[in-house]
Amino acid sequence: MLAVGWWCSSSDRAWSWTPSPYVGAWVILLGVIATAAWWRVRGRHQEPRLDAREAAALEQGSGPYPSGGASRAVAFAFGLVGLWACLDWPLAALGAGYLATAQMTRQVLMVLVVAPLLLYATPAGLAVRLVGWGRRLTVLRLAARPIVAVPVAAASLLAVNAPALVDPLVRTPYGAFLLDGIWIVAGFVLWMPVQCPHPGVRRLVGPAALAYLILQSIVPVLPGFWMTWADFPIYRVYELAPRVVDGFDPVNDQQAAAAILQVGGMVVLWLQISFRFLRWGYAQMDEQRRSGRPGAGGSTDGKPIRGAAAGAS
Amino acid sequence: MTTDRTALSRRAFLGLTASGLAVAGLGACSLQQAASPDESKDPSASAGWAGQLIDPPMTKPDVTFTTMDGEEFPFVERTAGTFSMLFFGYTNCPDVCPVFLRTISRSIQAIGSGPGSDVQVYFVGVDVARDTPEQLKTYLGRIDPSFIGLTGSEDVIAAANAHLKMPPITIEDDVDGDGVYEVGHGKQAWPFTRDDVAHRMYPSDEVRQQQWVRDLPKLSKGEYR
Numbered sequence: 001m002l003a004v005g006w007w008c009s010s011s012d013r014a015w016s017w018t019p020s021p022y023v024g025a026w027v028i029l030l031g032v033i034a035t036a037a038w039w040r041v042r043g044r045h046q047e048p049r050l051d052a053r054e055a056a057a058l059e060q061g062s063g064p065y066p067s068g069g070a071s072r073a074v075a076f077a078f079g080l081v082g083l084w085a086c087l088d089w090p091l092a093a094l095g096a097g098y099l100a101t102a103q104m105t106r107q108v109l110m111v112l113v114v115a116p117l118l119l120y121a122t123p124a125g126l127a128v129r130l131v132g133w134g135r136r137l138t139v140l141r142l143a144a145r146p147i148v149a150v151p152v153a154a155a156s157l158l159a160v161n162a163p164a165l166v167d168p169l170v171r172t173p174y175g176a177f178l179l180d181g182i183w184i185v186a187g188f189v190l191w192m193p194v195q196c197p198h199p200g201v202r203r204l205v206g207p208a209a210l211a212y213l214i215l216q217s218i219v220p221v222l223p224g225f226w227m228t229w230a231d232f233p234i235y236r237v238y239e240l241a242p243r244v245v246d247g248f249d250p251v252n253d254q255q256a257a258a259a260i261l262q263v264g265g266m267v268v269l270w271l272q273i274s275f276r277f278l279r280w281g282y283a284q285m286d287e288q289r290r291s292g293r294p295g296a297g298g299s300t301d302g303k304p305i306r307g308a309a310a311g312a313s
Numbered sequence: 314m315t316t317d318r319t320a321l322s323r324r325a326f327l328g329l330t331a332s333g334l335a336v337a338g339l340g341a342c343s344l345q346q347a348a349s350p351d352e353s354k355d356p357s358a359s360a361g362w363a364g365q366l367i368d369p370p371m372t373k374p375d376v377t378f379t380t381m382d383g384e385e386f387p388f389v390e391r392t393a394g395t396f397s398m399l400f401f402g403y404t405n406c407p408d409v410c411p412v413f414l415r416t417i418s419r420s421i422q423a424i425g426s427g428p429g430s431d432v433q434v435y436f437v438g439v440d441v442a443r444d445t446p447e448q449l450k451t452y453l454g455r456i457d458p459s460f461i462g463l464t465g466s467e468d469v470i471a472a473a474n475a476h477l478k479m480p481p482i483t484i485e486d487d488v489d490g491d492g493v494y495e496v497g498h499g500k501q502a503w504p505f506t507r508d509d510v511a512h513r514m515y516p517s518d519e520v521r522q523q524q525w526v527r528d529l530p531k532l533s534k535g536e537y538r
Contacts, residue, residue, distance in 0.1 A: 012408060012518070013408065014407030014408045231423065231523075232521070232522045232523040232526070233521070233522060236521060239416070239521055239522065240519065240521065241412070242407060242408035242411070242412060243412065243415075251419070
């Protein structure tokens with residue numbers, strides 16, 4: 001029998017492979033799909049005219065990404081599938097009440113894969129339509145500043161892995177929704193300084209972007225270290241949950257979760273750092289080749305390089 | 314202009330460093346505190362104990378079980394003066410029983426040697442039709458071969474269950490196509506200390522490894538307050 005809940009939470013019942021879709025997850029997914037469909041059909045044809053204030057605001061930003069229609073579509077498709085995997089049965093149900101490994105897989109997938117894919121897939125025009133040029137842009141610019149994004153993302157991601165928060169919150173769908181909401185928002189905040197789709201936001205590019213991502217890669221070390229070396233299971237919910245896999249005890253589960261966070265998360269993050277480094281390096285070489293002057297790459301006024309180099313952001 | 318930018322960068326760098334350190338410190342404190350078991354979860358648990366104090370203490374059920382080898386096991390006589398843990402469950406239990414048995418097994422391993430490691434766990438299979446001596450041996454062998462499985466007639470098990478004031482054992486009539494049915498049983502675990510009584514009762518599905526590792530050595534030494 002198909003059981004439907006609005007959001008996943010922990011349960012004392014033994015794990016069952018009977019599908020149990022979550023309404024909240026499907027509402028979010030349909031919201032994302034509806035927004036994309038609206039943009040595809042109508043929104044992108046309604047090019048807004050910028051007034052003088054908006055044009056000035058645009059000048060302060062990095063401008064839009066270079067167009068890459070096919071890659072954006074692919075990023076959107078993968079981002080959507082990843083989002084669905086994170087929010088719905090079985091991964092969400094396993095993560096909410098049975099296995100720390102599943103919960104950590106969700107977090108790594110959402111924060112390090114789905115968030116950057118969806119941000120990359122968002123066209124600048126859509127970001128402008130959603131955020132505009134007023135107060136919301138001011139908030140977005142604030143969130144996209146590393147001095148804000150680093151502590152907000154780090155504190156949120158540490159908090160959602162603290163047993164004092166996890167154990168009481170996953171008991172109810174409301175608490176689990178709040179917990180999931182925190183790390184989903186934290187995932188987007190983490191990428192804002194380097195991947196914000198709004199053209200009115202100045203993104204970090206080149207070495208600054210690389211340094212920022214390297215700094216963010218340090219954060220998972222702390223909970224990962226704790227989970228690896230703790231003598232006992234640190235999460236009550238996973239320790240006393242009925243076992244999903246016989247013989248995979250709570251300490252094994254916790255250590256596997258730490259491995260996913262530290263090794264899996266690092267691999268994903270460093271792949272992106274490497275990719276950005278190569279893009280930036282090639283852009284620098286192109287710049288030098290065009291100018292014919294070795295070592296003359298980059299802008300001289302402190303603004304990020306538009307065009308190819310901005311594409312690396 | 315350059316000076317302004319340098320000052321801004323320096324401020325940003327210092328801010329980032331300070332934020333990072335603050336976040337790391339807060340995270341470490343949070344994780345440190347959170348690793349401690351949540352005593353507030355069980356309001357009946359007194360400070361420093363995961364189990365509920367029983368006053369007057371509970372005596373052992375004076376019944377004769379059957380061991381995994383088919384021999385008679387007069388519980389009071391055979392466990393006199395020892396530190397023993399009595400738990401009622403069934404081998405097809407999908408949740409409480411395996412979680413408790415694995416938790417207590419890992420806790421005893423974590424204690425290693427000395428007081429607390431000497432507790433003998435007795436698992437009474439209440440589903441008489443399926444919890445045969447052979448089935449108990451196979452089941453406990455997978456979890457911890459040092460555990461002793463006990464069974465008996467329905468009357469014997471019901472008498473022991475009633476003596477411990479646990480809810481009656483119920484066997485569901487709703488048998489599915491694979492012959493699977495659920496059995497209702499008490500979740501209490503009873504640690505009988507060397508004075509042959511249980512001074513504390515533990516809700517088996519709520520007590521964590523760290524709590525067993527703390528409580529078992531104390532109980533083994535005869536402390537219960």
